[in-house]
Amino acid sequence: MVKPSRPLGVVLALLLPVLLALTVTAPARAAAPGTAAKQYLVSGPATAGQRTAVARTGAAIDAVRPDGTLEVSAIPSEIAAIRKLGHTVTVLAAPKPSATAAATSYHTFAEMQASLNATVAAYPQIARKVVIGQSYQGRDIVGVKISDNVATDENEPEALYIANIHARERLTAETALDLIATLTQGYAGNTRIRDLVNTREIWIFPMVNPDGQVYDMTSDTQPGRMWRKNRQPAAVDLNRNFPYRWGCCGGSSGNSGSETYRGPSAESAPETRVLTNFVRSRVVGGRQQIKVFLDIHSYGNLVLWPFGYTYSDTVPGALSADEEATHRTIGRQLAASNGFTPQQASDLYITDGTTDDWTWGDQRIFSFTFELGGGGFYPAPSRIDALVAGVRDSLLRMTEYADCPYRAIGKQAQYCSA
Structure with a gap:
């Protein structure tokens, strides 16, 4: 990667987003404040039309695996709707921290x-x-x-x-x-x-x-x-x-x-x-x-x-x-x-x-x-x-x-x- 500059003064600047994050407003939804949807694996959809039917539940299709299964982010009501379509749904494990570096390796x-x-x-x-x-x-x-x-x-x-x-x-x-x-x-x-x-x-x-x-x-x-x-x-x-x-x-x-x-x-x-x-x-x-x-x-x-x-x-x-x-x-x-x-x-x-x-x-x-x-x-x-x-x-x-x-x-x- 061509390395962008990252000045030492950035360390002090990192305090700003942390303080701002404490003031964020939670989205209007039934889940706890700041809660994002969970990821699931959906087996069954094989065509664009079937994938569209999954997407129309409101779930976000994150990726299509080589075998055709879908990785989706969804809330419980959407998962229930996907199951009603006849598909198999399993919970995906949450992402784990990298053993090599903290998330701050990303800008x-x-x-x-x-x-x-x-x-x-x-x-x-x-x-x-x-x-x-x-x-x-x-x-x-x-x-x-x-x-x-x-x-x-x-x-x-x-x-x-x-x-x-x-x-x-x-x-x-x-x-x-x-x-x-x-x-x-x-x-x-x-x-x-x-x-x-x-x-x-x-x-x-x-x-x-x-x-x-x-x-x-x-x-x-x-x-x-x-x-x-x-x-x-x-x-x-x-x-x-x-x-x-x-x-x-x-x-x-x-x-x-x-x-x-x-x-x-x-x-x-x-x-x-x-x-x-x-x-x-x-x-x-x-x-x-x-x-x-x-x-x-x-x-x-x-x-x-x-x-x-x-x-x-x-x-x-x-x-x-x-x-x-x-x-x-x-x-x-x-x-x-x-x-x-x-x-x-x-x-x-x-x-x-x-x-x-x-x-x-x-x-x-x-x-x-x-x-x-x-x-x-x-x-x-x-x-x-x-x-x-x-x-x-x-x-x-x-x-x-x-x-x-x-x-x-x-x-x-x-x-x-x-």
């Missing part, structure tokens, strides 16, 4: 901020810190812009990367921080990286659910609380709260206790509004400047693309044959690079109100999700370097496509010549 929110500060101080010509808004509890949603002439809004294609929208998916933030380090530290000596930085504007936000991340990471037991959502009183699954086909298709839950609770309305979560407002702000002269988008998740070893709300490969007026072919071709190339399985999001199961469906369906940004590997939400810290390194090339490949994604299907002259 805390304070350490992430310190790393970004150190990066922009070391590479001021190509890296600029950006704060695009605040979370429910008032934490900054912060990232970096990387480009030559970084202080200028140039007419260059843009790429957007976000991570840690689900609080417990800590490896995603490490991946985003590694991309930042790769682009900045490699700029001087790597021609491929220098060409990308000189011809793109790259936005990277490592922790877009900071309240949830802080709450998950300040657990009284290690490695974490298994927390997924934000920290509003009725906590919201941010990746079901986006305003495209929100709540349309049984791909989210209306139960505030569910791990996939979509919120009372689209964009009801402040973190969602911060992200959508930022993406809308990149429409310049009537044209969206962001050309490729990636939402980094864990831990299913997948490359996904829109749509999630429908099983249809194409949708009249929303996803043409060429647009679908471009997504599919790039997705397969990215998967060939990182070893993941490529598929349309709905091939897994139906979801609605997701980031990718909105960034493509509303903004026409070619959009993807990585489900990183690791076998769980808290891989041993000793595995971070290898897991992050495994996707590094695919992230650069995706950035290369920002100039013209249609190049993937040989139709750049038709779509990108203007």
Whole structure:
């Protein structure tokens, strides 16, 4: 892993998230304050339709094992509903602490901020810190812009990367921080990286659910609380709260206790509004400047693309044959690079109100999700370097496509010549 800077002053800064965590508001649900759903193994579902039926109970499908069994996070009423579908459900053991290192081997929110500060101080010509808004509890949603002439809004294609929208998916933030380090530290000596930085504007936000991340990471037991959502009183699954086909298709839950609770309305979560407002702000002269988008998740070893709300490969007026072919071709190339399985999001199961469906369906940004590997939400810290390194090339490949994604299907002259 290309090591992000971690200044010694971070030790003092670590006190801040601990104090903030003491003031968090418990979500409105019958369980004890701060209790997350438990993980279960579900045997029986074998098709996308059967997996969708499981997801429609409100359970979050965390991963599909090679044998087809599902790892899910769910509350008791959802488990009862899954059993009524005829499936076998067993409790999975809670994640155990690593014997090699404490959870702080993953960046805390304070350490992430310190790393970004150190990066922009070391590479001021190509890296600029950006704060695009605040979370429910008032934490900054912060990232970096990387480009030559970084202080200028140039007419260059843009790429957007976000991570840690689900609080417990800590490896995603490490991946985003590694991309930042790769682009900045490699700029001087790597021609491929220098060409990308000189011809793109790259936005990277490592922790877009900071309240949830802080709450998950300040657990009284290690490695974490298994927390997924934000920290509003009725906590919201941010990746079901986006305003495209929100709540349309049984791909989210209306139960505030569910791990996939979509919120009372689209964009009801402040973190969602911060992200959508930022993406809308990149429409310049009537044209969206962001050309490729990636939402980094864990831990299913997948490359996904829109749509999630429908099983249809194409949708009249929303996803043409060429647009679908471009997504599919790039997705397969990215998967060939990182070893993941490529598929349309709905091939897994139906979801609605997701980031990718909105960034493509509303903004026409070619959009993807990585489900990183690791076998769980808290891989041993000793595995971070290898897991992050495994996707590094695919992230650069995706950035290369920002100039013209249609190049993937040989139709750049038709779509990108203007």
